[in-house]
Amino acid sequence: MATHYNSEVWTEKYRPKVFEDMVGQEEILKRVKSLVDSFNIPHLLFAGPAGVGKSTLALIIVKELFGESWRENYLELNASDERGIDVVRQKVKDFARTKALGDVPFKVIFLDEADALTREAQQALRRTMENYTSTCRFVMSCNYSSKILDPIQSRAVVLRFQLLEKKDVKKRIDLIAESEGLTISPDAFDALYESSEGDCRRIINLLQATASISPNITPDLVNTIVSKAKPSDIKIVLDYALSGDFLNSRDKLLDIMLKESISGQDVIKAIQKEVWNLPIDNSLKVRLTEKTGEAEFRLVEGSDEFIQLEALIASFILAGEGGVGSKEA
């Protein structure tokens, strides 16, 4: 499967291959490098936002440890794709059954997005980690370490990744530009960076999509791609709601969520940003933002995201009629 090496997908083509290629995360790199140099690593838990190098570091670790035979000694699982802990357990079992090849006495399992596992699944995972601790090391990644059970955290070394600084991201982008023969104006880089919120994977994807139109990357071109790739406007949902049309508002909302595969959290975020642009009274905007905050809180506390979003758009209906907050409580 040598195809991985010369992938034309830039996030892969330009994925850092050695510690020295990585940008940012200096402290973490120092610690991990010394662990790898001793050919023994503990279980690791990488916590941090998307696109800062968690998977990349996991891959570098196994390549450094196992050299050419890294593929035989490495299993990558994604918790948000593997349905249920049973699948995870079975795969781990099958993988861990045989001894590692080469000098290193263990294999490495990378469990990506471990915070997607339920509490029960994490409990089971904890047992699995214990059972195979002599033959396997787990490297886990998550966005929030608070979503990982304490017993798992206590068995692993927790490393917290920071959002990449603009100058670090620029280093990687400049490298790609040089190798692909692109010219990127400073304004264009700003546009790329702004719309990726520091997510390096996203900025590279955005760059590749833009470069597929022209090697001269301008802010306008970037913005064209960004608006093309922007999820359908949540504003239309709010427009329906404010005009009193609940059914259309709800249908549109479900439609957008399904088509764009976005979560309730993403929707709330978009609504919260949109409220200030609505053509309504400022005092009303304040109340609607309060409502939005309450909805986001309940979305975390409750069990059905969609019901919480429906309740929120139902309160926008009242706002449209000029009566929000009049008779609740």
Added chain:
Amino acid sequence: MIDMKNIPWCEKYRAKCFDDIRGQDLAIDKVKLFLKQFPKKKAVALHGPPGVGKTSLAYAIASETDAEVLELNASDFRNKAKIGEIIGPASRQKSLFAKSKIILIDEVDGVSAMKDRGGLAELLALLDKSAFPIIITANDIWASKFNVLRRKAEVVQLKEVDYKVVLKIMMDVCEKENVVVTGEVLKSIAIKAKGDIRAALNDLQMLSKMDNPELMKEVGDRNKEESIFSALQNVFQGAKIDDKMIRVYDEVNMPIDDIFLWVEENIPVAYKGKELSRAFEALSLADVFRGRIRRQRHWRFMVYEYFLLGAGIAGVKDYDRSGWTSYKKPSRILKIWLQNQRAAKKKTICQKYAKVCHISTKTAMKDFMLLKIILQNSEIRKQLDLSMDEIAYLDKPAS
């Protein structure tokens, strides 16, 4: 484009003539007699539970008498002017091509005696004037608003279809559609349908599309539906919050998650504006309690969960209501399922991409708009080993 696959089987296999209609021999005899004696009585009222063949029988009458059907349904009865305009002239003059007519007034239950002022009265006047036979279908002909109608029309009852007859119909459809379903499953659908042929065929069609046997649970139990209907009736129509309201879901034999879906679907059916907003507030709080029960195992919260779902949602009314409301089956789960079917290509593309790029399929799906542009690159397509179908999906202009 007409895609035969998407036609509901209950439409595709609707009975075309008297012989096609099964399990209603007595009703057919009565209808034949009515036609023979026309115009002794101008109208025949076919009544019976949903899905037993009322509308099919009406169309069969038309085809047997070689007549043209002029159809009206409940939504056309908004007012006197509208109905008069549509069928007034038609009922008095013969068609230019001498084809006779039948006027079908479907689902007359939906006509409200209050809201559709004049609608019922105009219908009754039409019975006297019409030169053509009128067929009326209704679920409940014994409602008081139909007192006069019952006197003027020939009343014909269609009974719940025996489950063995339903089973036979389903087996015929299976054969024609080349679908293999075990007898055990067919039988359980037939029994669950409780005489409703349409429901049985809908369930069968849905089942035939599913490759996941787990989803069989989605095929609802008709018995349960009856109990949830009456609970919803109490919640959305009930005037006062009393002991009965506190225990309104006691008789409903379904998991609370399903009750949530039913209530959610029907709040906008029952309420508008402020009432709707307050009802969703109650539902939202009920869901918060549900979340806390789930996470903290704090079962005592169930009291509030049920209370908010019942009394909480019943108590938002600004005015009392009366009359007949038709509640809808929850559609969200089905919509999600259908969308997933439609997005199957997108998913397989994202799976292939995710594997190569060390990310989850979900993350890839989220970035799909950007990926679509990147995946225009033919080298990448080759690397991901995309199928012809997947490439066609990528090249299809956005709808």
